[in-house]
Amino acid sequence: MSTPITVSPAGSTGPGAAVTAAGPDFEQIKSWKTPIALAIFSVLGFLLLVVFGRDGESTMRLSTTTDLIQLPDVVLPTRPTGIAVVALLLLITAASGWLVRSKAKVPIWLVTVFAVFLLVGFLAWASADHTIPVPGLLFGSLSLAVPLIFGALGGVISERVGVVNVAIEGQLLAGAFTSAMVASITQQPLLGLVAAMLAGVLVSFVLAAFAIKYFVDQVIVGVVLNVLVSGVTGFLFSQLLAPNAGTLNSPPRFENINIPLLSEIPIIGPVFFRQTLIVYIMYVAVACVYFGLFHTKWGLRLRAVGEHPQAADTVGINVARTRFWNVSLAGAIAGLGGAYFTLGSVGAFGKEMTAGAGFIALAAVIFGRWDPIRATLAALLFGFASNLQNVLSIIGSPVPSEFMLMLPYLVTIFAVAGLVGQSRGPAASGKPYIKS
Amino acid sequence: MSETLQTPPVSSGKPAGPDQPDQPSRAYQVFREITTGNAIISVLAVLLALLVGAILIAFTNEDVQKASVYFFSRPGDTVVAAWNSVSGAYSALFQGSIYNFRKPDFASGIKPLTETLTFATPLIAAGLGVALGFRVGLFNIGGRGQMLIAAALGGWVAFALDLPAGIHLVVALVVGVAGGALWGGIVGLLKARTGAHEVITTIMLNYVAYYLVSYLLRDGFLKTPGSNNPQSPASKPTAVFPDLLGPAYNLHLGFILVIIATIFTWWLLSRSNLGFQFRAVGLNPHAARVAGISVNRMYVYAMLFSGGLVGLAGINQVLGTSTSGFDAGIDSGIGFDAITVALLGRSRPWGVFAAGILFGAFKAGGFSMQAAEGVPIDIVLIVQSLIVLFIAAPPLVRAIFRLPTPGQKTPGAKTPRKRTTTPTEAVAS
Numbered sequence: 001m002s003t004p005i006t007v008s009p010a011g012s013t014g015p016g017a018a019v020t021a022a023g024p025d026f027e028q029i030k031s032w033k034t035p036i037a038l039a040i041f042s043v044l045g046f047l048l049l050v051v052f053g054r055d056g057e058s059t060m061r062l063s064t065t066t067d068l069i070q071l072p073d074v075v076l077p078t079r080p081t082g083i084a085v086v087a088l089l090l091l092i093t094a095a096s097g098w099l100v101r102s103k104a105k106v107p108i109w110l111v112t113v114f115a116v117f118l119l120v121g122f123l124a125w126a127s128a129d130h131t132i133p134v135p136g137l138l139f140g141s142l143s144l145a146v147p148l149i150f151g152a153l154g155g156v157i158s159e160r161v162g163v164v165n166v167a168i169e170g171q172l173l174a175g176a177f178t179s180a181m182v183a184s185i186t187q188q189p190l191l192g193l194v195a196a197m198l199a200g201v202l203v204s205f206v207l208a209a210f211a212i213k214y215f216v217d218q219v220i221v222g223v224v225l226n227v228l229v230s231g232v233t234g235f236l237f238s239q240l241l242a243p244n245a246g247t248l249n250s251p252p253r254f255e256n257i258n259i260p261l262l263s264e265i266p267i268i269g270p271v272f273f274r275q276t277l278i279v280y281i282m283y284v285a286v287a288c289v290y291f292g293l294f295h296t297k298w299g300l301r302l303r304a305v306g307e308h309p310q311a312a313d314t315v316g317i318n319v320a321r322t323r324f325w326n327v328s329l330a331g332a333i334a335g336l337g338g339a340y341f342t343l344g345s346v347g348a349f350g351k352e353m354t355a356g357a358g359f360i361a362l363a364a365v366i367f368g369r370w371d372p373i374r375a376t377l378a379a380l381l382f383g384f385a386s387n388l389q390n391v392l393s394i395i396g397s398p399v400p401s402e403f404m405l406m407l408p409y410l411v412t413i414f415a416v417a418g419l420v421g422q423s424r425g426p427a428a429s430g431k432p433y434i435k436s
Numbered sequence: 437m438s439e440t441l442q443t444p445p446v447s448s449g450k451p452a453g454p455d456q457p458d459q460p461s462r463a464y465q466v467f468r469e470i471t472t473g474n475a476i477i478s479v480l481a482v483l484l485a486l487l488v489g490a491i492l493i494a495f496t497n498e499d500v501q502k503a504s505v506y507f508f509s510r511p512g513d514t515v516v517a518a519w520n521s522v523s524g525a526y527s528a529l530f531q532g533s534i535y536n537f538r539k540p541d542f543a544s545g546i547k548p549l550t551e552t553l554t555f556a557t558p559l560i561a562a563g564l565g566v567a568l569g570f571r572v573g574l575f576n577i578g579g580r581g582q583m584l585i586a587a588a589l590g591g592w593v594a595f596a597l598d599l600p601a602g603i604h605l606v607v608a609l610v611v612g613v614a615g616g617a618l619w620g621g622i623v624g625l626l627k628a629r630t631g632a633h634e635v636i637t638t639i640m641l642n643y644v645a646y647y648l649v650s651y652l653l654r655d656g657f658l659k660t661p662g663s664n665n666p667q668s669p670a671s672k673p674t675a676v677f678p679d680l681l682g683p684a685y686n687l688h689l690g691f692i693l694v695i696i697a698t699i700f701t702w703w704l705l706s707r708s709n710l711g712f713q714f715r716a717v718g719l720n721p722h723a724a725r726v727a728g729i730s731v732n733r734m735y736v737y738a739m740l741f742s743g744g745l746v747g748l749a750g751i752n753q754v755l756g757t758s759t760s761g762f763d764a765g766i767d768s769g770i771g772f773d774a775i776t777v778a779l780l781g782r783s784r785p786w787g788v789f790a791a792g793i794l795f796g797a798f799k800a801g802g803f804s805m806q807a808a809e810g811v812p813i814d815i816v817l818i819v820q821s822l823i824v825l826f827i828a829a830p831p832l833v834r835a836i837f838r839l840p841t842p843g844q845k846t847p848g849a850k851t852p853r854k855r856t857t858t859p860t861e862a863v864a865s
């Protein structure tokens with residue numbers, strides 16, 4: 001496969017670029033995958049919302065009690081809402097089928113609209129005769145997504161420069177551990193944040209050294225680093241932190257900062273602008289990574305090294321050095337995500353406290369097709385899904401809680417299989433570059 | 437760095453080469469073969485990892501910390517305390533995994549070794565599954581889910597059905613392995629049909645399986661009647677693996693099955709037509725497709741076999757190790773450990789077998805080390821991961837021990853390059 005080099009056009013990412021560069025050959029292919037997936041979801045929606053529809057009224061609370069502008073609660077009659085939603089879903093499915101028939105691509109916004117409708121229908125169904133606090137639901141989703149987003153950003157940078165980063169989990173865990181310890185000793189959460197970045201960089205150093213200097217398989221190093229970090233933090237936790245919890249494992253947490261004005265916007269304000277410093281750093285990080293990757297010399301070089309290291313080398317880019325420092329940068333970003341576990345949410349460090357978040361972040365990287373914005377959205381989706389379960393378990397959902405917990409993962413499988421499909425990473429990702 | 441003290445004789449052999457470049461002595465040739473071979477690297481990697489572990493144990497030991505306060509007035513105390521902590525921990529590790537010298541007779545002294553093999557059994561089975569995936573270019577992180585489904589289905593057969601002894605066992609075994617294969621096969625099918633990345637689908641299916649089994653244990657067909665614990669009933673004696681060495685030891689039939697599985701995987705990969713196609717796809721899917729191999733079909737078959745082998749580990753837990761009923765944590769992290777086992781075994785069936793036994797020994801010894809010396813079992817994870825890391829980077833080990841590099845090529849350009857292809861394809865492609 002001669003993958004076209006996707007370094008030139010600014011916004012072109014992985015598979016999209018491949019299609020445009022390959023030209024007319026691809027235009028003939030009609031992919032029925034999207035309409036089929038939408039049809040399946042529509043049928044599922046029909047079964048759930050209409051066949052097994054529930055009667056009652058679903059209330060969506062749009063404001064928190066402290067809001068300046070109070071929005072009234074939205075009350076939806078459950079069954080009619082379900083029927084209306086299913087009608088809209090079928091309409092969108094038909095539209096996408098028509099689009100594919102006439103050889104057009106199904107626009108991504110249509111799929112998004114579909115998902116939002118399905119979600120509203122589901123929420124209404126699940127909350128019959130109950131109230132869903134919408135800002136709380138979204139606030140919690142964002143909180144749960146923060147470490148995933150940092151991890152995914154680290155993954156995107158690392159993989160874009162050509163080093164597969166399976167060690168996100170390890171970077172998160174190392175960040176969580178050091179930030180808790182340093183912040184406890186110094187009582188300065190900011191220093192904890194810096195320490196978390198350094199810890200992430202340290203893990204990255206090992207990854208980079210083994211992958212770039214010793215040409216060890218990057219997946220091997222990544223997997224092993226996860227085990228190593230889990231072992232080291234677990235060992236030090238049992239030996240040092242647990243016996244001296246008061247001095248070593250009681251970090252001060254970041255306070256929520258309300259941004260003036262912005263935090264008073266209905267719904268958006270309480271969700272996005274009453275967060276901790278780490279979350280605000282996350283906004284900046286997403287914007288910076290996106291802009292940096294696609295609109296700066298640094299990003300161009302980075303992607304060149306990840307797609308075609310030989311060509312990059314030919315034009316005078318030092319491949320090994322570029323990879324080394326960018327993998328380190330990726331570690332620093334992922335380390336910040338780790339700090340969120342201790343300084344942002346839980347407080348004290350606990351053994352294995354990241355609990356597979358790094359792997360979910362890895363999934364978000366692939367789901368988001370190695371694009372910082374899309375990976376962020378994927379991470380938000382995971383955060384939303386896990387928080388939805390929390391909220392529904394409080395109001396008492398008609399479905400066994402295990403199935404609610406399962407839902408995000410099932411949806412991901414369907415989405416990856418039906419909508420994303422074959423995702424192609426940076427061409428040289430995972431391949432060591434040996435200069436001849 | 438006390439190990440470097442031993443290096444002078446090693447490095448003194450090196451200049452012998454340049455002295456007589458045309459006619460290297462026979463002894464030197466033998467020496468070079470030994471020091472550049474894989475075996476020595478593996479041994480040194482284990483030594484290095486144990487050394488790092490020792491440093492960690494010594495530094496976090498309370499007695500050492502107390503003695504280090506007055507280090508400059510009496511350094512001897514610190515050294516003695518460090519030696520005591522490390523030797524105590526490692527002798528406990530040895531006595532817990534291989535032979536316990538404190539026991540009066542051989543029969544009870546050798547029990548730790550049988551424990552090692554018992555711990556190794558599921559690690560080898562799951563490791564074989566992951567390794568098989570690697571050889572086809574698939575990264576199967578779904579060991580947890582596959583084990584859970586295998587344990588759930590096979591476990592159900594074991595406690596719910598009434599079948600004659602022997603047949604019951606076989607049916608439970610087959611159903612369990614089929615369950616694992618099914619859960620793995622879904623991944624293969626999704627990849628083949630839609631191109632869904634197996635790393636995503638296996639991770640997601642892990643969670644799906646976990647919650648599914650949790651539900652079934654709480655409120656489904658795996659629930660123990662009249663109990664509120666999310667735990668299954670005990671397996672019927674007719675379905676339980678018989679003990680190999682009598683009731684005094686925990687070693688059971690599972691170990692024999694794992695040996696058979698290793699032979700089977702070896703035969704499948706190296707001697708069968710299907711295995712040839714597997715390896716071809718793993719080395720280069722595009723070339724394999726050009727050669728007329730249906731790559732997608734190979735993905736499905738490979739995930740079926742991979743899941744089936746991991747399923748063997750799952751059913752082994754239910755029928756052999758914890759026969760008194762299981763909960764949703766029955767996989768006990770073996771699905772993830774298996775990845776390390778497969779990597780250490782370099783995805784070769786017998787390599788995986790050896791790696792599984794080594795890790796089994798660490799597991800068995802780690803528990804007794806924790807009990808006897810209070811050293812957290814996490815140290816085992818550290819040592820294990822360092823071993824894999826060092827073995828994966830022979831140039832690093834050579835550099836640390838000042839060993840000569842094989843051939844005249846640049847360090848590291850040869851050996852690791854060969855291996856890099858297989859697992860990487862899984863994530864990169």
